[in-house]
Amino acid sequence: MAHEQAQPSDGIKPLTRREFLNYVWLGSLGVFFAEIGGMGLLFAFPRFREGEFGGVFNLGPASNLPPVGSAPQANTKGKFWLVHLEEGVLALYVVCTHLGCLYRWQEAQNRFICPCHGSQFQKDGTYIQGPAPRSLDRFVVRMLDAAGNVLAETDRVKKGPVPVPSPDAIVTVDTGDLLRGDPH
Ligand code: FES
Known part of the structure; x- marks a missing residue:
């Protein structure tokens, strides 16, 4: 067949x-x-989760901040130095603006010093001396109320400390929002 x-x-x-x-x-x-x-x-959708580098770090109420004028506090996960000054709060990116080394806070000299080529910066990140071309870079800090409304945040032009509106304001650092330090 x-x-x-x-x-x-x-x-x-x-x-x-x-x-x-x-x-x-x-x-x-x-x-x-x-x-x-x-x-x-x-x-x-946000690319980074809260609490991971590149995302937002919630530091809790302002009353939990280190005291005004105390030594800057390293936040290893967020890669920033938390600085609490009379004028407010700063979150300085840990990487030196010269060639990318990790600078450290030197309490005795009351300044940040980079071990690689000796650049120095004030407590608020302002350039003092050395080969770094600009002041330290910083992340945007926001103060929120209980409902999540922004009460204050880093000024994108001045880039200075953010005043603390009240002890119960929630302090956040946005490590996805980096502002370059000013050139000198
Ligand atoms: S990398 Fe910091 S001074 Fe050169």
Whole structure:
């Protein structure tokens, strides 16, 4: 008995060149829109979680801050030095603005000093001396009320300390929002 073979007459028509190109075009459009949709989702959600570097660090109520005038406090996870001055709060990025070494607070000299090439900075991050081209970079600090409304935040032009509005204001540091120190 002879085997049956699929023939064009079985209802399966071969694709014409035009139909084939149309399918390829539609397929690439689908991939394109899927990618756009994926990118939209990426932008819709924060890329970093709270409490991880690149995200927001919640330091709790201002009453928990180290006392005004005390030595800067290193936040290892957030990669910043928390500084509490009369004028308010700063979060200085731990990386030197010269070639990227980690500078340290030197209590005896009352300043930050970089061990690599000796750049020095005041407690508020202002450049003093050395090869660093600018003052220390800093992250945006925000003071929030209990509902999450912003009461005060780092001024993007002055980049100075953020005044503490009340002892129960929530202090946050946004390590995804870096402001470059001013050149000297
Ligand atoms: S890397 Fe800090 S002074 Fe050069």
